[in-house]
Amino acid sequence: MKSLTLNIRYGLLLLLIPFTLACTNNWDNHYSADPDVIPAQSLWESIGERPELLSDFAELLQLTAYDKVLDADQVYTIWAPANGHFNIDSLRALIDEGKKDQVIAEFVKNHIARFSHPVSSLTDKQVLLLSKKSERLRSGEAAASFLFGQTGILSKNILSSNGILHIIDRANPFFFNIYEYLKTDTELDSLTSFIYSFDKAVFDPLLSVPYGVVDGKTIYVDSVISIENELLEKIGLLNHEDSTYWLLAPSNSAWNQAYDSIRQYFKYDLKVAKADSLEQANTKMMMVRDLVFNAKLQSSPQDSLFSTQYQVLDKKYHVYHRPYEAGNIFSRTTEEVSCSNGVIFKSDDWFYRPEQNFYQEIKVEAERTTGRDYSSSLCDIMDRVVKPEDNYKISNKRYIHLMPAGTSRNPWVTFEIPNTLSAAYDIYCVFVPYKYYNPAHENVDKPVKLKFSLTYNDEKGNSRTIVCRDSAGSNIYETDPSKLDTVLVLSNYTFPVANYGQENNTVMLKLETSITSKETALYTREMLIDCICLKPHLN
Known part of the structure; x- marks a missing residue:
């Protein structure tokens, strides 16, 4: 079995360059605002004033239109990687290829959080980023050192009129969650297509950044779109970062094998409206509803696994005894993919039995x-x-x-x-x-x-x-x-x-x-x- 730990999608690999930046009290004092005075400059202006350190990051903000976001009134905290500490060329190339949204989601938003997050010797907390990832912000072991995730903070608490700027010594790596990873793996296209078909984009005006009013309508420079997925609300929130899941993901061949065997249970008569669509929808729904397991609730996974559909009052269904033994559901997984909220177990086989899931009394x-x-x-x-x-x-x-x-x-x-x-x-x-x-x-x-x-x-x-x-x-x-x-x-x-x-x-x-x-x-x-x-x- 191969084991794969996925840090970031191909094309967003961060180039870690050996670099040492002298950090002295005088340097900090030069770039830090007087804490007793609210600076007039915005976060964007503060970044622009430091070209020797942040010109690459500033260019990326302009290419993604986030310069306007950081020049507006909403309060943010930014952890900006210094020049030479991330691969600006690969990010430019992605934008040139029409993948600007990918760069925004996986790089820009992975360095920005809402509200003010200063650091001090007492700081130790989780920060939710715009990328929906959570990073730990804390003081380091060395005196007067601070960490953002696994990155070091070179310069801290640079105040602006709309937030705080920290300068960090490397880019913050982006880890896919299970939901995000699925769309990157072509071997799982069938499963992914079904899950993503339930996506519904919902605009959030409260979290979006208004830029002005044109013809009586508010124009937003940063529109926050939340994705709601009714299917994931039923089988497991694979798109959330606050839980840990195991997903048994059938490959395209295993998916087709399962579909052909399960569809026979959902044959409708000719007078039923949209009978073919019902057959297809119900078949696929039964295929996916026992694929997700809450890792925190598995007390003895070698003995039995309980899917997210398991009910204590009805113990006959959605429980899989000795799942790793030959012929059982986890017996022939081919690859493990570690994600930010759990693990994907890929499989070319389908060992689920109907009576364990949908063929019930x-x-x-x-x-x-x-x-x-x-x-x-x-x-x-x-x-x-x-x-x-x-x-x-x-x-x-x-x-x-x-x-x-x-x-x-x-x-x-x-x-x-x-x-x-x-x-x-x-x-x-x-x-x-x-x-x-x-x-x-x-x-x-x-x-x-x-x-x-x-x-x-x-x-x-x-x-x-x-x-x-x-x-x-x-x-x-x-x-x-x-x-x-x-x-x-x-x-x-x-x-x-x-x-x-x-x-x-x-x-x-x-x-x-x-x-x-x-x-x-x-x-x-x-x-x-x-x-x-x-x-x-x-x-």
Whole structure:
């Protein structure tokens, strides 16, 4: 495995030139303003007055129009590298190539912070730069020495009307965060394109620098644009510097391999609007949502890794046991890229299994009124709650009690089942024994005899209904009144199309008692129903 520590993009490599600059108290006094007097000159003017030290930096500010920014009223602190301490030629070349925005983002803004940040022997703090990077500002080990990140401060606290200027002995290196690095690696184009497709540029007038008003509209010399990304807000803020993440990044070939295997779970019928787009969007969303791991929350990464989607209340999903063993997700990474907010692990393989991520159990609680229908069934439904002293393993501690309105009718109830995939499921219905409700009732030993029917859409979008049959081929089912009975309704049933994420649920399961008047002594028409469960059928 190769290990790569990335300091700065090719083209912004800083040329460190051996250089010693005498720094005496007289020199400091010559360039420092009287702290009791607010200087009239701006930061830009202060930089321009020191051509023997800062002419290269001043030229770069002019080429990027940041001379105007530093000549305005907003307060900044600048750490300006002295002449000969950075490669001005490579930066000029990038600007000539039309990459001025890159130079601004990765060099200019990496030496500027908002507000005043003077240094003293007591200084030790983190400073947020305009580049969104954070650097430590502190006093050094030697007497009267100060450090900005890993750079030494040659001259400090040069006051101006709109801030403070420090002169440093080298350029401050720019480290990519994970989000920034992705767009530099062509081997990760597929992943990068999907993540960046959620970018939304938002103008921030409060942080922008106004230059004047033209025709009643404010003109900004420095417009601050923030990038918001809805996807990263869900899977992990890879564009922020205040967290540490691990990203398992599939190469383009691994991405294509995963896409082809996962898309089959998101086939929609022909009547669904933009079915192809839904298939593509949902497939890619499922591919990325378990790629990010919060490094600070991994207590024993060799034993198990928890993605950012992991929920303590549902421990079956988004957890990857023994991730470094052969055949598991981190077993064949090809390269590690260290970034300012974590590590990227590149891989040419895709070892995620659907049942660890998106191919999940679907549970419909019977007491949930939404999607439940019994309107013409001539029955009553009561919501029952398990008593605190009863240790019954009933889902959500609640169930429904369906009671026929007459003695000769077979009542029924239908449940909508949301978010089914175009995949195979084992379908169960869980019945509560009558003794849990009333152990002294005459129905306590009577089973329920019933039948099930399943409604779904076919590939053309037409609704279909089938009569369910057990493994012996019978369409009649009986419950066991002695226990909480999980009845297998259908095994390995494959839905031809997905209903995932749709407002209208097209999958429904109907329960209807099937008891004749002569059978009422043997069976009960009252149904106590806990829930409907669809479990992925795994080969």
